[in-house]
Amino acid sequence: MEMTGHPASQPVFTAAERWKKRLPYVIAYGVLALTTLPVIFMYAWLILRSFSDKMVYGIIPVDFSLENWRFLWSNIDQRGSELPSIWTATRNSFLFAGTLTVLEVMIGTMAGYAMSRMEFPGRQSLLKVTLLLHAFPSVSLLIAVFYILNFMGLYDSIFGVVLVKTALQIPMTAWIVKGFFDDVPWDLEWAGLIDGCGRLKVWFSIVLPYIRPGIAAVSIFSFLSGWSEFLLLYTFVISDENITLASYLQRLISDPNTVNYGLLSAVSLFYMIPVLLFFIFTQKSLMQMSVGGGKYV
Amino acid sequence: MRIELKNIYKSFDKKTNTIENLNLTVEDGEFTALLGPSGCGKTTTMLMIAGIYKPDAGEIRFNGQNVNALEPKDRNIGMVFQSYALYPHMTVLENIAFPLKQKKVPKKERIERAKKAAEMVKLDGLLDRRPGELSGGQQQRVALARAIVKQPKVLLLDEPLSNLDARLKIEMRAEIARIQKELGITTILVTHDQEEAMTLADRIAVMKDGRIIQYDTPAELYKNPKNYFVAQFIGTPPMNFIKGRIADQQLQIAGKSYFLNRSEFDLTEDREVIAGVRPHEIQFDRGGDIRMKGTVELVETVGYAKIVNVKVEEEHFRFFANTATSFLYGSEIEFSFPSASLHLFDARTGASLKREAGKEKELEAIGL
Secondary structure, eight states: OOOOSOGGGOOOOOHHHHHHHHHHHHHHHHHHHHHHHHHHHHHHHHHHHHTEEEEETTTEEEEEOSGGGGGGTSOOEETTEEOOOHHHHHHHHHHHHHHHHHHHHHHHHHHHHHHHHOOOTTHHHHHHHHHHHHHSOGGGGHHHHHHHHHHHTOTTOHHHHHHHHHHHHHHHHHHHHHHHHHTSOHHHHHHHHHTTOOHHHHIIIIIHHHTHHHHHHHHHHHHHHHHTOOHHHHHHOOSGGGOOHHHHHHHHTSSGGGOOHHHHHHHHHHHHHHHHHHHHHHHHHHGGGGTOSOOOO | OOEEEEEEEEOSSSSSOSEEEEEEEEOTTOEEEEEOSTTSSHHHHHHHHHTSSOOSEEEEEETTEEOTTOOGGGSOEEEEOTTOOOOTTSOHHHHHHHHHHHTTOOHHHHHHHHHHHHHHTTOTTOTTSOGGGSOHHHHHHHHHHHHHTTOOSEEEEESTTTTSOHHHHHHHHHHHHHHHHHHTOEEEEEESOHHHHHHHOSEEEEEETTEEEEEEOHHHHHHOOSBHHHHHHSSSSOOEEEEEEEETTEEEETTEEEEOOTTTBOOSSOEEEEEEEOGGGOBSSSOSSEEEEEEEEEEEEOSSSEEEEEEETTEEEEEEEOTTOOOOTTOEEEEEEOGGGOEEEETTTOBBOBOOHHHHHHHHHTTO
């Protein structure tokens, strides 16, 4: 047998041909660079502004200073009234996002399992309605939610908003989790049943570990959405000791005449740090999201 | 443990029955195969024995006791799945010990027994691996060890060999046979591979469309298939068939008429028939009393013999020939077989027209 594809027969390109080959890449990278530039510019501005006294020509920082970060060690005074400590807000934000995650994942996995595996009347319509529920903008529910929270004595309580947010998030979470459960082979569950487990035990010790990447992804997702929640918290939580970071930021810009942009940048960055750290450590699990996703109704 | 299935019905869509009036008895310690094409209900039957599915009607009995309402975990069965269904987040040892853990066996004893089971299926040195790091054959051994570790009364095997390559298949087949004999455990094997069923099982239930067509020993299925379906399903290479008819108590095939032994075949009615003969019964000479001519289409060498494919009118025949014989493609040859080796089936119903001569004689002998 004669060997084919001899190294000597490799094609030789002229400079023009090489350019022609590269052209699509040049165009693609060019377009991408142009469209990402504003985003990069915004972040750059944010970082530079937070560490400087003022900016000239919009973008050139002048005088390095940590003055804008003083909120970390002292309380901010705004128009005579003192803002609550940033650490209170941070604690509350963590509390809110954390409780939300725990509740959402717990309920979501159970609901997702039922939707994926169990036969019950109305299952099909339930699947469709849950998706519809997710399509509701939460702002349209504000008044109704206010009445209910007020009635239950949960107005101005973080836990009350956690409940509202959980209810709004559950449909989507359950749908995503259902997608992961759909991928668990029946054989695996049956093996568990035959090996001596009850149905609940199978779920807990075989099925859940199997979809661990999915649960991780959903947890991260719900934590992030809890961390960035603003509208519900701003509307239903008013007292200072229950303030969260998003509302804290809002306080800083509430009066357009006295906005301290340096301080605002610094607090914004501070608000972003946990998200960035979180993303760096969990992005591998986050990528699993595409694996799940509802497939079968 | 003796397993009985009585008048079992199972339907998944409430319109058609997946399993229809199924009756089956597996004696204690017996190795039974459920054999049939895919979709014939054999796996459904097995899952009902396991307790995963509940029959719509009928009774399942273990040692005479009705177990219809018993959960799978209380039935004391071990099962090997086609996909092996190993727990991916556990090591091999944890996988094997899992059934014992559910039975609350103390940890030390658990590990000891799991190791012993692993030894039995020749799985040493892999106990700390995860299933994902094992080859298909090794995974299959883990699944087998997990199934036998709790010393179940019944072992269920659902197409256990279908994901293995041909060589490994033969090896695992012997392994399964050995373990089954060693433990003396009542075993039910589901398979679509007739060779697997023939080599492993004491008795085979041939299934089609949710019914058992014939339940017999492998030898009996091979020698006396009750109908056309069983005849064409059992045996490699498969039985040869040719269309013909019975007229005036004679068999007409390939343009000739033959007188057959009337104590062996039911020739009373004139009808269309399908005649069948096993490849190994055909000789490449004029020795048999039924002779045919055909053209050579293909010759396959299998080492110890040649398989000759011959076209006779519109039908195709296969038979074995000596490796020394050479055949010319397209040439006409003559072959023959004894009429005693013939199988006859009603072309419409598929029922065998062979009289159960042996059985009738037996009955006469005991005075009936």
